[in-house]
Amino acid sequence: MDNDVYYLNNGYPMPKIGLGVYKITNDEMEIAVHSALEAGYRAFDTAYFYGNEQALGNALRNSDIDREDLFITSKLWNDFQGYENTKAYFYKTLENLGTDYLDLYLIHWPCEADGLFIESYRAMEELYDEGKIRAIGVCNFEQHHLETLMKETKIVPAVNQIEVHPYFDQHELQAYCDEKDIAVTAWMPLMRNKGLLDHPTIVNIAKEYNKTPAQIVLRWHLAHNRLVIPKSKTPSRIEENYNILDFNLELTDIAEIDSLNKNQRQGNNPDKVHIGSLK
Numbered sequence: 001m002d003n004d005v006y007y008l009n010n011g012y013p014m015p016k017i018g019l020g021v022y023k024i025t026n027d028e029m030e031i032a033v034h035s036a037l038e039a040g041y042r043a044f045d046t047a048y049f050y051g052n053e054q055a056l057g058n059a060l061r062n063s064d065i066d067r068e069d070l071f072i073t074s075k076l077w078n079d080f081q082g083y084e085n086t087k088a089y090f091y092k093t094l095e096n097l098g099t100d101y102l103d104l105y106l107i108h109w110p111c112e113a114d115g116l117f118i119e120s121y122r123a124m125e126e127l128y129d130e131g132k133i134r135a136i137g138v139c140n141f142e143q144h145h146l147e148t149l150m151k152e153t154k155i156v157p158a159v160n161q162i163e164v165h166p167y168f169d170q171h172e173l174q175a176y177c178d179e180k181d182i183a184v185t186a187w188m189p190l191m192r193n194k195g196l197l198d199h200p201t202i203v204n205i206a207k208e209y210n211k212t213p214a215q216i217v218l219r220w221h222l223a224h225n226r227l228v229i230p231k232s233k234t235p236s237r238i239e240e241n242y243n244i245l246d247f248n249l250e251l252t253d254i255a256e257i258d259s260l261n262k263n264q265r266q267g268n269n270p271d272k273v274h275i276g277s278l279k
Contacts, residue, residue, distance in 0.1 A: 003245055006227055008158040009181040012135045014104065015071055016222060017242055018043030020187065020231035026055040028233045033059035035235035039242045045161075045185075045229040046097075047075035047108060048089060049278075053096035061098055072097060073104040073229075075139060076124075078275045081107070081116035086123035090132070105133045106161055109273045110145040116275075117145070118152045125155050135159065139187075140270040143176045150180075159183045163267045164226065165191040166202075166217060166260040178225065185227040190214055191266060201260060205253050212240055219244045220257045 005013045019036045021029065021044060029052060033044070042065070046056050053074060060070060074097065080089040090105065105124055110117050117138075124136045137159030141149070150156060160177050164170045164186035177184050190196065197203075197213040206213045214230070218241060221228045230241040249257075268278065 006183055008135050008183055009156055010135055010158060012103070012158070014135070014159075014183070014227065015041070015043035016227050017041065017218070017244070018045050018071065018073070018227070018229040019238065020045045020229035021052055021056055022047070022050055022231050024052060024055075024231070024233050026052060029055035030059045030062065031235065032233045032238065033063065035238045036242075037063050037065055039239040041238075041242055042069055043071040043073070043229070045073045047077065048080070048093055048096075049075070049077040049108060053093055054098075057097035057099065067099060071103040072099065073106065074102055075106045075108040076120060078109050078111050078273070078278065081111060081114065081120045081275065083119040083123045086120040087127065090124075090127060094132075101132050101134065103134045104159060105136055106159065107138045107141075109140045109268075109278070110138070110142075110270055111274050112145060112148075112271070114275045118149060121149060121153050125153060128155065137161070137182070140268075140273070142270055143173055145270070146176070146180070146182070156180060157182050159185055159227075161185040161187055161229075163188050163265060164221070165189055165266075166196060166199075166220065166257050167191060167262045167264040168266065169258065169261040171261070174224065174226070183227060184225070185229060186221050187229060188266060189221050189226075189228045189230055190217055194266065199260065201256055205249075205256065208253075209247055209249075211244075211247065214241060215244050216249070216253075217257070219247065219249055220254060223249050223254050
């Protein structure tokens with residue numbers, strides 16, 4: 001495995017560090033994307049729900065980076081689950097982004113009570129077989145969702161994008177995904193700060209390495225074989241979040257950060273999300 005690339009279970013390379021663009025407005029996108037590309041990012045994570053696919057696509061086209069050198073991820077929103085809807089809204093996403101394929105397409109939430117995620121995934125499998133998507137996966141799937149999905153479909157998800165950070169390390173779900181060769185991508189990898197980056201353990205380790213607390217936490221994720229998509233619109237932070245590939249954490253430091261786990265979820269519980277419940 002290269003230092004900056006993770007090879008998914010179908011052999012497709014995915015950068016370990018991407019820019020999450022959740023809540024980045026259309027007006028902010030150009031500067032954020034330009035800053036990210038200058039810093040070295042090639043992976044960008046959006047979603048239909050974010051309402052900024054078009055802005056991201058425009059910003060990427062305005063750059064001098066070839067499409068084949070980019071890794072673009074988007075997601076199927078809950079309200080559009082179902083076989084026909086999945087295909088229709090996938091093509092809307094392609095149109096918004098101004099591209100003829102996606103590197104990764106994910107189901108945003110399982111919405112298990114609505115019973116549509118399996119047929120949605122089957123539609124994605126067909127789009128994958130047609131070459132419209134290079135890899136397919138899911139977001140916010142617990143182990144029981146993954147087990148149900150894999151019993152009913154052909155392609156093991158390449159990625160499960162879930163909430164993970166030092167206060168909610170998801171070690172059991174991570175272990176299951178590792179066993180099944182499903183790459184874990186951490187959303188909210190820095191817990192949207194909320195005091196995490198001021199924790200004495202993180203601050204002290206950062207001083208030892210002459211790095212920032214955010215860089216220490218992101219490197220901790222990579223040490224656990226995760227991919228990360230930290231969100232920022234600030235050029236200096238965007239650059240800071242990317243510059244984590246020139247050092248490794250000692251095992252004792254990784255263990256210290258592991259010990260901060262509180263099983264404290266910040267976002268929504270996947271078992272309680274259903275179609276129409278999130279706006």
